[in-house]
Each structure stands twice: as structure tokens, then as C-alpha cells.
Amino acid sequence: MAAQSPIANGDDPGSLQRLSLIGFDGTIPGGLIVHPDRQNLIYGLGDTVIIEDIGTQEQVLLSEHTNKVTTIAVSKSGKYIASGQMTYMGFAADVIIWNYAERVKHCKxxxxxxxxxxxxFSPNDLYLVTLGGQDDGSIIVWNIETKQAICGAPAQVLSAGSAxxxxxxxxxxxxFVSAGLGTLRVWTLDVTNRKIRPEEVSMGQLKxxxxxxxxxxxxxxxxCGTTTGDLLGINVGSKMFQYIGPEKERFSKGVTAMALLKNGEILVGAxxxxxxxxxxxxxxxxxTKKSKKLNQxxxxxxxxxxxxxxxxxxxTSKSHIYQFNHSEFKETLVRTAHYPAITDIEFPYGTSELFGTSSFQEICIWHRATTQELRRIVVPNMTCNAIAFSRDGKYIASAWSDASVRFFLPESGKFIFDIKQAHKREVTALALTPDGMHVISGGGEGQxxxxxxxxxxxxxxxxYTNELVGEMKExxxxxxxxxxxxxxxxCVTASKDGTCIMWDLERFVRSQIIxxxxxxxxxxxxxxxxQQPCQIIASGTDRKIGYWETFDGSTIREVEGSLSSDINGMDITADGKYFVTGGADKLIKVWSYDDGKVTHVGKGHAMAVTKxxxxxxxxxxxxxxxxxxIYIWSFPH
Incomplete structure (x- = not known):
């Protein structure tokens, strides 16, 4: 199937420059690696492999994958990085080998x-072993120098589970050794005859x-670390299971990560x-006595x-990175990120160096230049759907899935007050008037x-006290x-019912509908x-961007915003010359407002852009x- 162009119209656009990323995909098993040079962390986020300096936190982005990175490995010498991705049923899933020193692709x-x-990787950087997923089921050995596959075989016997x-x-x-559900094999590579020969490890009745x-x-x-919370010791020479443990102190919810120390101890993550x-x-x-439980x-x-x-x-799976001192076994939280979908993003008025994001259970305030989290506000088991900063900086207003509007202090994150049962269903949208004296909220029921x-x-x-002064129900x-x-x-409100309505906030009546x-x-x-609003632009599931007059609601123009997917987010510059869109096609597009054409495109997100x-x-x-x-791009105009 030929790939469609990501641009709906216009001349060939430029590429947006990615400046930095905030995030860490903690769902990748073994996906956080310290390079042998001891100066850089390597991890994945979306379709990108990130090399980050531990001291300066400067990032180098390796971006050749077309979908989410699922596994990463670094060679023993540190010369190469390998990363594999996922794709769609029936399509090829690529492995890319990167040259670490030059930060470029070695081969695909x-x-x-x-x-x-x-x-x-093999210990002398000669070969790379790649293991396909459950729908692929094969194991392949590659010659790194010649960039060619040497041989391959099924990763497990048909009656076994998946590696x-x-x-x-x-x-x-x-x-090398492969393992998984119901399979544990020791493989010998015969380069001369281009074959790999597996031998099953004898596990007896143990599964x-x-x-x-x-x-x-x-x-x-x-x-080997198992989902039942114990470790297995396998003799490689005899291909025999030898011992298991700890018997009385298994790890709850399984062993999920391991590292071997020079003193013979095994570091275990559960x-x-x-x-x-x-x-x-x-x-x-x-x-041993060295044990630490990381909080949430x-x-x-x-x-x-x-x-x-x-x-x-x-x-960790919730996108936290901790640094440990082994002798004292004390941890320091060095990186946080959102792990579920981000629902909203907002800048404080007149400030470009700070911004806030909302997600399940939390609101985070970020410093753009350092990409560090400055403040985290947590409301357990609720989703924050939208946030807004008051212009005078007195509070953050937030819309929540329990039908409440909550207010917090921006600097400390301290809870100030809330509007309980602000809507019959969850509060889904929020905005503040410039004077900060009024909050406009939208609900799941449409009010x-x-x-x-x-x-x-x-x-x-x-x-603080609050008073309901207006209610619009169209x-x-x-x-x-x-x-x-x-x-x-x-104000203008957009709804899933296919209407955009202009409201008079002095009389609380509709002034125009689209x-x-x-x-x-x-x-x-x-x-x-x-500086008076004369037009609105809006978009949604039909992938079109519509221009309308605010005076009479008449249509001015309609352009194709995407060839394949919904548009979820949009913002416009203060001078109105350009606007930006993002959606389920994972692309960020910069548009010329007057021409209705795309000028620049940003690629990098591995899942749908929400805002x-x-x-x-x-x-x-x-x-x-x-x-x-969270991706930060240079604005091109």
C-alpha cells in the first residue's frame, strides 16, 4: 500500500524543528539504558530514541522510525544502538541500528x-539478534558489518507459548538465550552454514x-525473572534448570527488571x-536487606x-526515572512525565517559559528551557479535562471528570476551593474571562x-465564593x-453535536450559531x-477546517485539514497570520491563515495529538x- 502524503493541500511544506521532548516511555521493557560512556541515558519516547546527557540534560533525537519504539539495546562497546518498533498487521516492523558516535543510522x-x-548484541559487536512479537514468532541474526541477515528460525516450538x-x-x-511464556531455549550460531540451532532447557514440571x-x-x-515473582537459575552448559527462589519472599506482581552486579548480587525490579x-x-x-518500594x-x-x-x-511504567546510590540504597526522583493521555495544555498569560498540562489524576507545571517539572497537583482517580490560568496569576482553574471545577495556587499547587457538581456530567471544557472574575464551563451534557x-x-x-450567573442550554x-x-x-463554544455557538456573556443568550x-x-x-473577533475557525471529525464570519455565521472557506484523521487541537497566533493544528494523524501542521495552506509539518508523535x-x-x-x-517545536515564522 502506498503511503499517502500527510499534506492535504498546498506546496511542499518545510519541516518543523523539534527542540526537545518531555516524557519517557516506561512501558518499554529494559527501555532505559546508561551508555557505556557513563555520560548519557538512552530511552524511547514515541517513534524517537533519545540520547540525553545526564549532567546537562541536552538531548539528541534519533528519528527514523515510523511508529512507536518497543525495544532498545546498546552494544557492549557502546558503538551501536539498536531500536525496534511496532507497526500494523501485515506490515514490516523495522529494526534500526544507529552509529552512536555520529548519531546517524547505520542500517535498517x-x-x-x-x-x-x-x-x-553479541559481545564483540559482530551480530544483532532480533526477536519478533507474537504475530511474527521468528528470531533472526544479523551481521552488523555487512548489514545483512545471516539466518533465522521460529523463536519457539509450535506447542509452546511466545518468546x-x-x-x-x-x-x-x-x-544466546531466548525465553518467554512456556519457552526457554539456548541457541548456537553457525555462521559458516548460516544456521542457528536451538536446544530446549529442561524445566521438568516447572512452568x-x-x-x-x-x-x-x-x-x-x-x-530469569518470572511473572510469579521468583528467579530461576539455568545452567547454560547442561541446559538444565538448577534452582529457584526466593521461596518465602517472592516479589509481588512479578519480577519485571534485572541487573547483575560484579559482587554476584542481582538487582531486581518488581x-x-x-x-x-x-x-x-x-x-x-x-x-538481602537492601530493598526500597517506590511511591506510586x-x-x-x-x-x-x-x-x-x-x-x-x-x-517505571508511570514514566518516572529514579537515580539510586547502591551503598546507601537511597533513591532520587530525577525525571517525571505523564503516562496516560494528556488532555490539555495552557500557558500563563504573557509567559512563554512556563506551561501547564493536565491528565489523569494530575496537573503539571513545566519549565520549557530545562524541560523539568516544577509542580505537580494530584487529585486521585479523577481526570482533569481542561485547565486555565487567571491573568493576574492568582489561581489555576481546572475541569474534572467528577463534575467539579477546582482551583489551585499556581506556585504551591495548594487547593483553594471548588465548585462541586458544576455540571450534571463531567466538566469537559473551561475558560476564564480576562479579568479573572468569571469562569465559563462546558459539560458532557452540553450545557x-x-x-x-x-x-x-x-x-x-x-x-473565595462562587455564584452561578448564567446558563446556556442549546x-x-x-x-x-x-x-x-x-x-x-x-465567547464561542464548540460541541460534539456539530455546532459552534457564539454567546453574549452579558445577556447569556446566543448571538450566532454555526x-x-x-x-x-x-x-x-x-x-x-x-482586535474584535470577526471570524472563527473550527475543526473536528470530518477532517475539514472551516472559516466562518462571526457577524452572520456565513461560511467563508473550507480546507482539508487532514487526509485520514480527526483534528483534535488548534491554536492561532496573536496577529492571526498563522495557525497550528494537530490530530489523530500524529502530525503537527502550521498553516497560513489567508492562504489556507500548510507551510510546515512536524513528525514525531507516535499516538494521536490531543492538543x-x-x-x-x-x-x-x-x-x-x-x-x-510533550513535544516542543521551533515556530518557523
């Missing part, structure tokens, strides 16, 4: 289908689902957020040693409500977006020379997506 390997499950991990010997370029492995320094044993050490002795595994971090999916392991990093916020002073200090479905004019006298055969996701005002925003000084674009990724 394309024989697997659907998904790459695991990768492993999910692979590890190479430390001293031999012809020996385990193996998720991670480590080879001992002398290649005599391979240690599904219950535990990081601990295990000692193998006298044909048994025993837990999710599964520990990666353990990356820095040097000999005196310092190591842990990555638009206006709340007056008052400051009150009592013996206990300053408090939408028949979820309100998806609200924008307020600069004078605060009117109908379209779509579910609107986003809307923006276009301001004329007198996009231009910073107040029009220097940067920030886009967010369903996988929790």
Missing part, C-alpha cells in the same frame, strides 16, 4: 512483521512466564514498585547500571455555565472547547485590526498526545 533491518519484541526476551553471552559471539534475563559474567548461568537485591548462594536465591511509581520496567553499579537508574468568582475576607484570611452533546474574546463580553456535519473538537477566534499550543511570544509550539508525550 526489515524482515519482521507487526512488532519487534526484543534485541541483543518475549533474549540475551547474548558475554564472552561468545555464537551463543513459568519469563519476562527478563541476565547472563552471568562467565556465561555459565542465565538468571511489578509492585519494589527495587531490591537478591543474593544467589548454595543453589538458592535469598533476598508503577512497575519497575528498567534497571540501568552506571559503570560497575555503584550508581544505577530505574525506569454552558457562567460562574462569578468573588474574593472574601474573614478572620481566617482570604476565601448544545445537545459534549462541549469540547471554549474561547473568550479579549473584552470578555462574548452548523456542520461533524463533531467539533476545537475552535479559535480570528481578530481583525480593531497543540503556540506560546505567547510565538517562538515555540508545544504539542501533547495520547501517550503522554
Amino acid at each position: 533491518c526489515s524482515l519482521h512483521k507487526v512488532k519487534i519484541e526484543a534485541l541483543a 518475549s526476551c533474549v540475551v547474548f553471552a558475554n564472552n561468545r559471539d555464537d551463543l 513459568r512466564d519469563i519476562r527478563c534475563m541476565q547472563m552471568s559474567d562467565d556465561d555459565s548461568f542465565v538468571y 511489578g509492585d514498585s519494589t527495587v531490591a537485591t537478591v543474593k544467589g548462594k548454595d543453589n538458592a536465591f535469598k533476598r 511509581a508503577g512497575e519497575v520496567t528498567s534497571i540501568a547500571l552506571r559503570g560497575e553499579g555503584h550508581q544505577f537508574f530505574c525506569g 454552558v455555565r457562567v460562574w462569578k468568582i468573588k474574593e472574601c475576607y474573614t478572620n481566617k484570611g482570604k476565601t 448544545h445537545k452533546a459534549t462541549v469540547s472547547c471554549i474561547k473568550v474574546t479579549e473584552d470578555g463580553k462574548s 452548523f456542520a456535519n461533524t463533531q467539533f473538537n476545537c475552535v479559535c477566534f480570528y481578530h481583525g485590526q480593531n 497543540v499550543k503556540i506560546c505567547p511570544n510565538s517562538q515555540y509550539i508545544v504539542s501533547v498526545s495520547e501517550d503522554g508525550a
Whole structure:
């Protein structure tokens, strides 16, 4: 199938420059790695492999994949990085080998289908073993120098389960081990005859689902972590299961990550957020006193040693990165990110260096230049659908899935007050008037409500009260977006019912309505020379971007916003010359407002873009997506 052009119309556009990324895909098993130079972290996010300096946090982005990166490996010498991706049923899933020193692609390997499950380099950088996913089921050995496949074979026998991990010997370029659900095999590579020969490990009556492995320094044993929370010791020479443990202190929710230390201890990461050490002795595994449970971090999916392991990093499924000191076994949280879909993004008024994002359970405030989280506000088990900063900086207003509007202090994140049961269903959209005195909220039932916020002073200090002053009931479905004019006298709301309505906020009545055969996701005002809104642009599920007059609701123009997918987010520059869109096609597009043509395209998101925003000084674009990724782009105009 020929790939469609991502551009709906116009001349060939330029490419947006990605400046930095905020995020870490903690769902990749073993996806956080410290390079042998000890200066750089390597990890995946979306379709990108990131090399990040531990000290300066400067990033180099390796971007050749066409979909989400699912596995990463680094060669023993550090000369090469390999990364594999997922794709769609019936399509090739690529493995890319990168030259680390030059930060460029060495070669692309394309024989697997659907998904790459695991990768492993031979100790002398001669070969790369690639393991396909459950829909592929094959294991292939590649010659790194010639960039060609040497041989391949099914990863498991037909009666067995599926393989999910692979590890190479430390001293031999012809020996590796694969394992998974109901399968554990030792493979010998015969380069001369272009064959790999598997031998099944004898497990007796023992049945385990193996998720991670480590080879001992002398290649005599391979240690396996299982979903049942124990470790297996396998004799590589005899291909026999030898011992299991710890018997009485298994790891809750399974062993999900491992690393082998020079003193013989095994660092273990577990599904219950535990990081601990295990000692193998006298044909048994025993837990030591070194153990730490990370608070609300999710599964520990990666353990990356820095040097000999005196310092190591842990990555978790909730996109946290921790740095550990092994001797004291104390952790420091060095990186956070969203792990579920990001629902909204907003800049404080007149500020381009800070921005806020919302997601399931949390609101985060970020510093753009350092990509560091400055503040996190948590409301357990609720989703924040939208946020807005008051212009005077007194509070952050937020819309939540429990039908409440909550207000917080921007600097401390302290809760101030809330509007309970603001709507009959969840609050789905939110906007503030420029004076910060009124909140306009939209709900899942389609209602638009206006709340007056008052400051009150009592013996206990300053408090806030709210009063419902207006209610508009014309939408028949979820309100998806609200924008307020600069004078605060009117607003426009977009809804899933296929209407955009202009409201008079002084009389709380409709002043204009627009109908379209779509579910609107986003809307923006276009301001004329007198700074009064004279047009609106809106888009949604029909992939079209419509221009309408605010005066009489007449259609001015309609352009194709995407060839294949919904448009979810839109923002316009202050001067109205350009606007930006993002949607389910994973592309960020910069448009000329007058021409209705795409000038630049940004590629990088691995899942649907949910929101996009231009910073107040029009220097940067920030886009967010369903996988929790935050991309910062240079604004081209």
C-alpha cells in the first residue's frame, strides 16, 4: 500500500524543528539504558530514541522510525544502538541500528512483521539478534558489518507459548538465550552454514512466564525473572534448570527488571514498585536487606547500571526515572512525565517559559528551557479535562471528570476551593474571562455555565465564593472547547453535536450559531485590526477546517485539514497570520491563515495529538498526545 502524503493541500511544506521532548516511555521493557560512556541515558519516547546527557540534560533525537519504539539495546562497546518498533498487521516492523558516535543510522533491518519484541548484541559487536512479537514468532541474526541477515528460525516450538526476551553471552559471539511464556531455549550460531540451532532447557514440571534475563559474567548461568515473582537459575552448559527462589519472599506482581552486579548480587525490579537485591548462594536465591518500594511509581520496567553499579537508574511504567546510590540504597526522583493521555495544555498569560498540562489524576507545571517539572497537583482517580490560568496569576482553574471545577495556587499547587457538581456530567471544557472574575464551563451534557468568582475576607484570611450567573442550554452533546474574546463580553463554544455557538456573556443568550456535519473538537477566534473577533475557525471529525464570519455565521472557506484523521487541537497566533493544528494523524501542521495552506509539518508523535499550543511570544509550539508525550517545536515564522 502506498503511503499517502500527510499534506492535504498546498506546496511542499518545510519541516518543523523539534527542540526537545518531555516524557519517557516506561512501558518499554529494559527501555532505559546508561551508555557505556557513563555520560548519557538512552530511552524511547514515541517513534524517537533519545540520547540525553545526564549532567546537562541536552538531548539528541534519533528519528527514523515510523511508529512507536518497543525495544532498545546498546552494544557492549557502546558503538551501536539498536531500536525496534511496532507497526500494523501485515506490515514490516523495522529494526534500526544507529552509529552512536555520529548519531546517524547505520542500517535498517526489515524482515519482521507487526512488532519487534526484543534485541541483543553479541559481545564483540559482530551480530544483532532480533526477536519478533507474537504475530511474527521468528528470531533472526544479523551481521552488523555487512548489514545483512545471516539466518533465522521460529523463536519457539509450535506447542509452546511466545518468546518475549533474549540475551547474548558475554564472552561468545555464537551463543544466546531466548525465553518467554512456556519457552526457554539456548541457541548456537553457525555462521559458516548460516544456521542457528536451538536446544530446549529442561524445566521438568516447572512452568513459568519469563519476562527478563541476565547472563552471568562467565556465561555459565542465565538468571530469569518470572511473572510469579521468583528467579530461576539455568545452567547454560547442561541446559538444565538448577534452582529457584526466593521461596518465602517472592516479589509481588512479578519480577519485571534485572541487573547483575560484579559482587554476584542481582538487582531486581518488581511489578509492585519494589527495587531490591537478591543474593544467589548454595543453589538458592535469598533476598538481602537492601530493598526500597517506590511511591506510586508503577512497575519497575528498567534497571540501568552506571559503570560497575555503584550508581544505577530505574525506569517505571508511570514514566518516572529514579537515580539510586547502591551503598546507601537511597533513591532520587530525577525525571517525571505523564503516562496516560494528556488532555490539555495552557500557558500563563504573557509567559512563554512556563506551561501547564493536565491528565489523569494530575496537573503539571513545566519549565520549557530545562524541560523539568516544577509542580505537580494530584487529585486521585479523577481526570482533569481542561485547565486555565487567571491573568493576574492568582489561581489555576481546572475541569474534572467528577463534575467539579477546582482551583489551585499556581506556585504551591495548594487547593483553594471548588465548585462541586458544576455540571450534571463531567466538566469537559473551561475558560476564564480576562479579568479573572468569571469562569465559563462546558459539560458532557452540553450545557454552558457562567460562574462569578468573588474574593472574601474573614478572620481566617482570604476565601473565595462562587455564584452561578448564567446558563446556556442549546448544545445537545459534549462541549469540547471554549474561547473568550479579549473584552470578555462574548465567547464561542464548540460541541460534539456539530455546532459552534457564539454567546453574549452579558445577556447569556446566543448571538450566532454555526452548523456542520461533524463533531467539533476545537475552535479559535480570528481578530481583525480593531482586535474584535470577526471570524472563527473550527475543526473536528470530518477532517475539514472551516472559516466562518462571526457577524452572520456565513461560511467563508473550507480546507482539508487532514487526509485520514480527526483534528483534535488548534491554536492561532496573536496577529492571526498563522495557525497550528494537530490530530489523530500524529502530525503537527502550521498553516497560513489567508492562504489556507500548510507551510510546515512536524513528525514525531507516535499516538494521536490531543492538543497543540503556540506560546505567547510565538517562538515555540508545544504539542501533547495520547501517550503522554510533550513535544516542543521551533515556530518557523
